[in-house]
Amino acid sequence: MGRMVLMLTERQRVILRQIVSPPYIYRWAGLLTTIGLVVGVTVVVLADAGRETVLAGSAAPAVSAGAPAGIRARTAEDAPARGMPGFARPAITSSLLTVTDTGTDRPAVALTFDDGPTPEYTPQVLDLLAQYGVKATFCTIGNQVIAYPDLTRRILAEGHRLCDHTMTHDATVGFNAHDLMSRQLGTSKDTIAAVVDPPATIDYFRAPEGAWTPALDQVAAETGMRPLGWSVDTLDWTQPGTAAIVASVQQGVHPGAVVLFHDGGGPRDQTVEAVRQLLPWLQEQGYQFVLPS
Ligand SMILES: [Zn+2]
Numbered sequence: 001m002g003r004m005v006l007m008l009t010e011r012q013r014v015i016l017r018q019i020v021s022p023p024y025i026y027r028w029a030g031l032l033t034t035i036g037l038v039v040g041v042t043v044v045v046l047a048d049a050g051r052e053t054v055l056a057g058s059a060a061p062a063v064s065a066g067a068p069a070g071i072r073a074r075t076a077e078d079a080p081a082r083g084m085p086g087f088a089r090p091a092i093t094s095s096l097l098t099v100t101d102t103g104t105d106r107p108a109v110a111l112t113f114d115d116g117p118t119p120e121y122t123p124q125v126l127d128l129l130a131q132y133g134v135k136a137t138f139c140t141i142g143n144q145v146i147a148y149p150d151l152t153r154r155i156l157a158e159g160h161r162l163c164d165h166t167m168t169h170d171a172t173v174g175f176n177a178h179d180l181m182s183r184q185l186g187t188s189k190d191t192i193a194a195v196v197d198p199p200a201t202i203d204y205f206r207a208p209e210g211a212w213t214p215a216l217d218q219v220a221a222e223t224g225m226r227p228l229g230w231s232v233d234t235l236d237w238t239q240p241g242t243a244a245i246v247a248s249v250q251q252g253v254h255p256g257a258v259v260l261f262h263d264g265g266g267p268r269d270q271t272v273e274a275v276r277q278l279l280p281w282l283q284e285q286g287y288q289f290v291l292p293s
Pocket of ligand 1: 114169
């Protein structure tokens with residue numbers, strides 16, 4: 001090396017010294033690191049795309065045979081919802097869905113109403129449920145419960161179940177540190193429960209926007225609440241029209257289904273009208289209305 005340096009011209013030695021001395025050495029290191037990262041990420045992305053293609057197609061059975069069949073679907077469904085505006089894909093696991101055992105041979109369906117209570121819509125929903133003798137689950141927001149305690153008490157008094165939907169509809173709660181998440185769920189659960197004396201039992205928690213994380217699942221359990229998902233999403237919050245909300249239930253309902261409606265968070269006239277049509281229809285189909293088990 002020393003000999004090589006000696007063979008260089010004075011100008012080349014100056015350039016070489018500049019390259020290997022601070023601050024230039026840091027710039028070179030930075031540049032090489034950046035190139036390395038770009039190449040590395042590209043390779044990983046291409047490799048992943050290749051695997052997806054293999055799993056999706058039937059052209060290469062020899063390769064896909066070695067991969068677990070569920071990889072692709074699981075990856076898509078478990079994608080965290082963080083950062084997505086508005087509706088996010090719910091990460092539903094089997095533990096979030098069970099409503100099955102009704103003790104009868106009639107198929108069961110559980111209706112759930114999120115983001116209330118609201119004075120505009122919750123009373124209308126309660127009136128309809130009472131008219132058909134249907135019990136439902138209301139995933140209430142803590143601040144709404146504080147604002148409308150009488151309405152919350154009416155929900156309980158009429159035999160419905162309350163579910164914790166956080167204090168402020170915080171869809172990022174599942175990404176917080178464990179202790180903070182614990183305090184958040186404890187606060188919302190206690191706030192909702194304290195609307196009556198003695199406190200109501202709050203056995204269920206539903207993540208705002210379905211933004212579940214394994215940690216949130218865990219903390220909900222530690223706080224004494226079972227994660228409550230859904231299997232039929234009416235998308236009623238997008239206000240697609242009453243007919244579309246009705247159709248989503250008529251086409252998607254199945255024995256053991258958990259149906260997601262909203263009685264808060266925006267105009268819900270379409271939801272109320274859809275529920276008015278769906279309650280008799282579901283009864284005609286032989287469905288029994290239950291609370292999630
Ligand atoms: Zn919600």
